[in-house]
Amino acid sequence: MNIFADFEGRVKKAVEAILPAGEDVDLSRVTVEPPRDPAHGDLATNAAMVLAKGLKTKPRDLAERIADALKADPDIETIGIAGPGFINLSLKPGFWIDHLATLLGAGSGYGRGPATGRKLNVEYVSANPTGPMHVGHCRGAVVGDVIARLLAFAGNDVTKEYYINDAGEQVNVLARSAYLRYREALGEEIGEIPAGLYPGDYLKPVGEALAKEFGDMLLGQSEEEWLPVVRDRAIDAMMAMIRSDLKGLGVEHDLFFSERTLHAGNGGKIAEAISDLTDRGFVYKGTLPPPKGQVPEDWEDREQVLLRSTDVGDDQDRPLVKSNGAYTYFAADVAYFRDKFERGFSEMIYVLGADHGGYVKRLEAVAKAVSGGSAVADCVLCQLVKLYRDGEPVKMSKRSGDFVTLAEVVEEVGRDPVRFMMLYRKSDAPLDFDFKKVTEQSKDNPVFYVQYAHARAAAVFRQAEEAGIAVPDFAGIESESLSGLTDVGEVGLIRKLAEFPRLIQQAADAKEPHRLAFYLNDLAAAFHAQYNRGKDLPDLRFVNRDDPMISVARLGLVKAVAIVLAIGLDLIGADAPEEMR
Incomplete structure (x- = not known):
C-alpha cells in the first residue's frame, strides 16, 4: 500500500536491468518520494544522482537509461528528467483509481505496517511521584504516547513504560x-x-x-x-x-516500573549490572577531571568507581558508586537499561525534557556497553510549553500553588485539543499554547479543522441517504465503480491519501509525531477545498441526485478521506466525530 516503497522497488529493478553482467552497486541510497513541485509529476527518484559516481557515468546519461527501462512499467504514463538527473514519474489515472479501491478495501488497516519482529520500549513521563502532573509533563506525555502508537501501527511490538522515581x-x-x-x-x-x-x-x-x-x-x-x-x-x-x-489525557502505560526494585536486596540489580560490566572491562576505579567552567568549592579529586563510557561514545566516564559507597543515580540508569535489555527489547526510546539533553550521550553509551551494540537507546527531547490566555502568560494554579496542573488544562479545553496541539510543533521546538485559540471554531484551529473534516464527511453520507442514493459496501468496491473520479481536485485528494502509509513509516522511524498532525491538517484542507469547489461548481458536488453513478464514486472518495482522518485522529488519541456542535 506504500506506493513510494513499491516504486522504489520498481526503480531498483530497472537499475539492475541496465547494469552490465557482474556489475554490483549499492542501491540503499535510492529513494522515491513526492516531488517538491507537484507540476513535475507524481513521484521523483534520485537513483541516477546517487549511483552515477559508482558507475563512472554522468547522472543525466544514467537517468536516461533508467528512464528507458521504466517505460515498460504499465502504471507509468510519462517520465521526465529534470536538472542534473532527477527522474520524475507521472502515473496513469487508472493507477490512482486502483489505489483508492485498495484503500477502501483495507479500511481501518490502511497504512498499517507488517509485523517487524522488533520489540521496542517507549519510556515517557516518568515524573517524580511528588505531586500532580503539571503542563510541563503534558507535552512529553502526548509525544511519547503517540510515538508508541505510531510504532505499534507500523508493525512493532511496543511496550509503554513509566519509570517511578521512588528512591532517593x-x-x-x-x-x-x-x-x-x-x-x-x-x-x-x-x-x-x-x-x-x-x-x-x-x-x-x-x-x-x-x-x-x-x-x-x-x-x-x-x-x-x-x-x-x-x-x-x-x-x-x-x-x-x-x-x-x-x-x-488519554495516556495509559502498559507497565509502571519502580526504581526501588533496582535497589532491593542490598542493591541487587544495580550490583549485578556493575559486576557484569566489570567482568567485561567497562568498570574501573579512578578520578574524574573537575567540571568545566567554575569549579564548585566542595569538589574533590577523589577515587570513585567509574564506567568507562568514553569507550562507547560518551563525553566523559561516569561515576557508578560514590565515595561513601552509595550508588549514583546513573548506576540505577545502567541497571534499568540492563533490565529492559534482559526483557528482550532491542530499542529503548526515552522521551525527555529539553533540560535532560545531557543524558543523551550517556544513555547511548550505556546501551552500547550493556548490550554490546545489539540494542540502542534513542532519546527524544521535548521543549517547554508556554501557556497563554488571550496572549497573556498563565503561570499560577490554585491547586498546586506554583504551577498549572495538567488536569486543569484538560478540564478547561478538553483532551483532544490538548493532545493535537502538543504535536503541532516539532518536539524539540518551544510550543505556545493559548487557551482561547485551541478552542475557537475556525480553520486557524488545527484540531477543529481536522475533526470538522471528518464530521463533514459523515454529513455528506447523510445527504446521500436523504437524496435516496444507494451507498454500496465500499470495502468490496471495484475500481470500475470509481472510474468517474477524473477532476483534478479528486485525483489530488487520492494522491494525498496515498501519502499516508509512507507518512506513518517515516513518522514512526524518526519518532516525529508532529508529522502526523501536519499531514492531517493538509488532508483536511484538501478535502474542505474540494467540498467548497462543489458550492461554486454544482457538477463537482459529492452528492448529485441526477447522477447516482458519479455520486457513488465520489462517496467512495469521501469514505476514504474519513477512513484516513479517523486512523490519524485515533493515533493522535483524539476522537473522529460524526457531528460538530
Whole structure:
C-alpha cells in the first residue's frame, strides 16, 4: 500500500536491468518520494544522482537509461528528467483509481505496517511521584504516547513504560511534607510550609488519610520510624493521582516500573549490572577531571568507581558508586537499561525534557556497553510549553500553588485539543499554547479543522441517504465503480491519501509525531477545498441526485478521506466525530 516503497522497488529493478553482467552497486541510497513541485509529476527518484559516481557515468546519461527501462512499467504514463538527473514519474489515472479501491478495501488497516519482529520500549513521563502532573509533563506525555502508537501501527511490538522515581531524597521530602499535613489533619496549627517542602494543597488528602489510618500513633515515633511508612502511603497516593491525570489525557502505560526494585536486596540489580560490566572491562576505579567552567568549592579529586563510557561514545566516564559507597543515580540508569535489555527489547526510546539533553550521550553509551551494540537507546527531547490566555502568560494554579496542573488544562479545553496541539510543533521546538485559540471554531484551529473534516464527511453520507442514493459496501468496491473520479481536485485528494502509509513509516522511524498532525491538517484542507469547489461548481458536488453513478464514486472518495482522518485522529488519541456542535 506504500506506493513510494513499491516504486522504489520498481526503480531498483530497472537499475539492475541496465547494469552490465557482474556489475554490483549499492542501491540503499535510492529513494522515491513526492516531488517538491507537484507540476513535475507524481513521484521523483534520485537513483541516477546517487549511483552515477559508482558507475563512472554522468547522472543525466544514467537517468536516461533508467528512464528507458521504466517505460515498460504499465502504471507509468510519462517520465521526465529534470536538472542534473532527477527522474520524475507521472502515473496513469487508472493507477490512482486502483489505489483508492485498495484503500477502501483495507479500511481501518490502511497504512498499517507488517509485523517487524522488533520489540521496542517507549519510556515517557516518568515524573517524580511528588505531586500532580503539571503542563510541563503534558507535552512529553502526548509525544511519547503517540510515538508508541505510531510504532505499534507500523508493525512493532511496543511496550509503554513509566519509570517511578521512588528512591532517593525527593521522595523523603515528599514524606516529610505529607507528615506535616498529617499533623495538620490532627488539628495542629502548622503555619507556613517551610522552604524545601512541597506546599501544594494536593497533600492535604494524604495527611487526612494518614490521620484516619494511624490516628496520632505516628506522632510518638522518630522520623526514622515514621518516614518509611508515610513515604509508602504518599507515593501510592501520588501515583494514583498521576495515573488519574494521565488517564484524563488519554495516556495509559502498559507497565509502571519502580526504581526501588533496582535497589532491593542490598542493591541487587544495580550490583549485578556493575559486576557484569566489570567482568567485561567497562568498570574501573579512578578520578574524574573537575567540571568545566567554575569549579564548585566542595569538589574533590577523589577515587570513585567509574564506567568507562568514553569507550562507547560518551563525553566523559561516569561515576557508578560514590565515595561513601552509595550508588549514583546513573548506576540505577545502567541497571534499568540492563533490565529492559534482559526483557528482550532491542530499542529503548526515552522521551525527555529539553533540560535532560545531557543524558543523551550517556544513555547511548550505556546501551552500547550493556548490550554490546545489539540494542540502542534513542532519546527524544521535548521543549517547554508556554501557556497563554488571550496572549497573556498563565503561570499560577490554585491547586498546586506554583504551577498549572495538567488536569486543569484538560478540564478547561478538553483532551483532544490538548493532545493535537502538543504535536503541532516539532518536539524539540518551544510550543505556545493559548487557551482561547485551541478552542475557537475556525480553520486557524488545527484540531477543529481536522475533526470538522471528518464530521463533514459523515454529513455528506447523510445527504446521500436523504437524496435516496444507494451507498454500496465500499470495502468490496471495484475500481470500475470509481472510474468517474477524473477532476483534478479528486485525483489530488487520492494522491494525498496515498501519502499516508509512507507518512506513518517515516513518522514512526524518526519518532516525529508532529508529522502526523501536519499531514492531517493538509488532508483536511484538501478535502474542505474540494467540498467548497462543489458550492461554486454544482457538477463537482459529492452528492448529485441526477447522477447516482458519479455520486457513488465520489462517496467512495469521501469514505476514504474519513477512513484516513479517523486512523490519524485515533493515533493522535483524539476522537473522529460524526457531528460538530
